[in-house]
Amino acid sequence: MSSTKPLSADSAIADWLADPAGNAVLTEMLAQGGQTPDVFKPVRRLAIKRLVKMSRGAFTQEMLDDLVRRVVAGDVPDGTPVAAASVDEESIGDAVTLREWTERLDAGRFTGQTVIVTGAGSGIGRATASRIAREGGRVIAVDVSQERLDEFVADHSGADVVALTADITDDAGVARIVEAAGDTIDGLANIAGIMDDMTPIGEVTDAVWQRVFRVNVDGTMKLMRAVIPTMLAQGGGSIVNTASEAALRGSAAGVAYTASKHAVAGITKSSAFIYGPNGIRVNAVAPGPTITNIEASFGSPLAAGRIQTAMAVMPDPVEADAIAASITFLLSDDGVNVNGVILASDGGWSAA
Numbered sequence: 642m643s644s645t646k647p648l649s650a651d652s653a654i655a656d657w658l659a660d661p662a663g664n665a666v667l668t669e670m671l672a673q674g675g676q677t678p679d680v681f682k683p684v685r686r687l688a689i690k691r692l693v694k695m696s697r698g699a700f701t702q703e704m705l706d707d708l709v710r711r712v713v714a715g716d717v718p719d720g721t722p723v724a725a726a727s728v729d730e731e732s733i734g735d736a737v738t739l740r741e742w743t744e745r746l747d748a749g750r751f752t753g754q755t756v757i758v759t760g761a762g763s764g765i766g767r768a769t770a771s772r773i774a775r776e777g778g779r780v781i782a783v784d785v786s787q788e789r790l791d792e793f794v795a796d797h798s799g800a801d802v803v804a805l806t807a808d809i810t811d812d813a814g815v816a817r818i819v820e821a822a823g824d825t826i827d828g829l830a831n832i833a834g835i836m837d838d839m840t841p842i843g844e845v846t847d848a849v850w851q852r853v854f855r856v857n858v859d860g861t862m863k864l865m866r867a868v869i870p871t872m873l874a875q876g877g878g879s880i881v882n883t884a885s886e887a888a889l890r891g892s893a894a895g896v897a898y899t900a901s902k903h904a905v906a907g908i909t910k911s912s913a914f915i916y917g918p919n920g921i922r923v924n925a926v927a928p929g930p931t932i933t934n935i936e937a938s939f940g941s942p943l944a945a946g947r948i949q950t951a952m953a954v955m956p957d958p959v960e961a962d963a964i965a966a967s968i969t970f971l972l973s974d975d976g977v978n979v980n981g982v983i984l985a986s987d988g989g990w991s992a993a
């Protein structure tokens with residue numbers, strides 16, 4: 642990938658690496674932290690300025706400004722640039738810069754609607770809660786982390802946000818969420834979830850199995866059960882659950898997470914079938930790799946080897962706002978005729 646335009650904060654990381662001056666200043670900066678340009682491989686198609694937000698303080702706006710200043714001024718260290726071939730672009734061609742997606746708000750899409758969003762303190766839940774709030778909705782933002790919710794609220798002053806610290810696995814917590822929403826609940830985005838330790842059935846512990854099922858399955862079920870009476874009484878509503886690539890295949894996670902996300906798909910389809918005639922739509926999104934705070938560990942060498950082989954065709958991770966775009970579509974009235982779908986939002990991974 643190459644570009645004839647001068648490098649700027651808007652240039653893709655791949656363009657920075659393909660440019661000798663850009664490559665040299667980036668390589669020097671990374672070397673100071675003991676890293677090489679290979680760390681950029683998953684995000685190489687993004688504009689370099691996106692790293693400021695994504696790196697959470699490791700790469701600051703000042704560092705970016707300094708890099709841009711240096712390439713413009715020709716203030717570049719001597720040395721051989723790292724081969725841009727380390728950024729593997731062969732399979733997508735090298736003649737064009739790929740178009741970059743940026744979120745475009747649909748003003749007023751959720752005006753007058755109350756939507757419960759779980760996991761709103763981080764990652765996909767945060768991006769979804771943010772988008773709904775910025776599109777006019779009243780958001781009941783739920784998370785177990787008070788600190789994350791405080792930060793979310795601080796970032797959305799002026800928006801209609803009710804922050805609620807609650808655990809979705811706890812019946813009293815679920816009751817408080819529904820009470821906070823009030824008489825009308827137009828939407829529920831069940832996004833809170835946790836990963837497993839990538840262990841297969843021969844090695845999974847009861848503790849991991851139960852913890853993953855409690856959050857991903859019991860939590861999802863409990864909140865759906867709690868909003869159904871209100872949605873039935875008001876004549877409709879929209880629920881979006883969060884499945885995963887692991888709901889579609891056996892090679893994306895350990896057995897506990899994979900089984901839990903297959904269960905989410907089952908809850909979604911069963912509920913869509915039963916409540917569709919009542920005006921309630923129930924869908925799920927199946928995200929591919931997404932840059933969030935979710936934690937996964939490899940607790941099994943056997944599974945690690947096999948899963949990593951299967952991940953060879955995994956697409957680059959995306960930012961959470963790309964998944965929020967799919968979730969808000971399903972939640973919104975534009976999803977009017979979509980019910981019972983497990984929508985892969987994975988850049989085509991599930992088509993591989």
Ligand SMILES: NC(=O)c1ccc[n+]([C@@H]2O[C@H](COP(=O)([O-])OP(=O)(O)OC[C@H]3O[C@@H](n4cnc5c(N)ncnc54)[C@H](O)[C@@H]3O)[C@@H](O)[C@H]2O)c1
Nearest residue numbers: 760762763764765785808809833834885930931933934935
């Ligand atoms: N990140 C990915 O690559 C990916 C891929 C496929 C599916 N998913 C799914 O997306 C969903 C969101 O994950 P993420 O990657 O944004 O993770 P994340 O860890 O960044 O955010 C999840 C949030 O949920 C909260 N949470 C966890 N347990 C909770 C509970 N019991 N009650 C209330 N809140 C709770 C956490 O505090 C956290 O803020 C999950 O269901 C996950 O399985 C993620």
